[in-house]
Amino acid sequence: MEIFSMMITPQIEVDDTLKELSSHGSFELPIETYTDNCQIFHSLYNHWHDEMELIYIESGSGLVRLNKEILRVKAGDLIIVNRGVLHGIKTDLKNILYFRSIVFDLNFLSGPAGDLCQERVISLLMENQAEFTHIISRSDDNYGNICLLFDKIHTCHKEKKPYYFVKLKALFFSFFYEMLMGNYITPADKEENKSLASIKKILDYINLNYSQSLTAAELTALSNYSEYYFMKLFKQYTGKTLIAYINDLRIEKSKPLLLHSDSSVTEIALEVGFNNTSYFIKKFQQATGMSPHKFRRNLS
DSSP: OOSSOSOOOOSSOBOTTOBBOSOOSOSSSOEEEEEEEOSSSSEEEEEBOSSEEEEEEEEOEEEEEETTEEEEEETTOEEEEOTTOOEEEEEBTTBOOEEEEEEEOGGGGOOOTTOHHIIIIIHHHHTTSEEEOSEEOTTSTTHHHHHHHHHHHHHHHHHOOTTHHHHHHHHHHHHHHHHHHTTOEEEOOHHHHHHHHHHHHHHHHHHHHTTSOOOHHHHHHHHTSOHHHHHHHHHHHHSSOHHHHHHHHHHHHHHHHHHHOOOOHHHHHHHTTOSOHHHHHHHHHHHHSSOHHHHHHHHO
16 A cells, blocks of 8 residues: 655655755754644655654544554654654544654764763664664553653743753653653664665665666665565655656656746756656656646746
8 A cells, every 4th residue: 555655745845865954953952843734735745864753643643654664643642753764644634633743863962972871872872773662652651751751842942941951951861761661762673774774875876866767777786685675675665666756756856947947848858867758748747737838837
């Protein structure tokens, strides 16, 4: 079942490896809090960032993708997005998701070499040697304390009272303590880290070379997996087949050219990597609901 395959205008800006481009907080305080919903955009397009993210579902229901894992979520669930994880959200249309989130860089909690918190917890999370459980629900141990601390962190950052940054650090360590006491930290899956790194490498390569001819054999060779296994992994992580992903990227690259250049549709198709104009027009129409000519005429 492809639940994230539809291309939807993202609420967040990402590069073509799906890494989020937005900064979260500042260099001095790399934390940001958000209050969002899926009322207009029914999906948050798949993306990843180096920071960790905590997402509390206020109301509604839907699906969350975390790398290859798909979770059904409901009001009261707390989602833990470990650093570097490809993730996205899709709401149930009849029960719209409303949620609050906290995005933070683990460097905010770093200590000097030899510090026990650093050596036994923070370093393991930063180096992807360990990860937190992906979802905490009402029936789980320490749920009440964990969600109370989420709420305190979110409120503290929003209110920004004097010296709030001191309180924030204390609250984060309290949150981590409750997670550890609930046994919600596990050794990272080394094979998962390896496969995710491989997929990100391929996404980066596609971004740099989308205008050239790209073959499954070429990309498979870069992944160091068999073609069958690579194709399976790619679909699991992105929700799309390799061909669909490349086509969607090329179509996205064609849009500014249609709007801001005088090049013909054929020239643009060739520039973004399509060697058949008819095929480009067909895929563009499937993705946007209009032909490239109509897109140019209506939006430029």
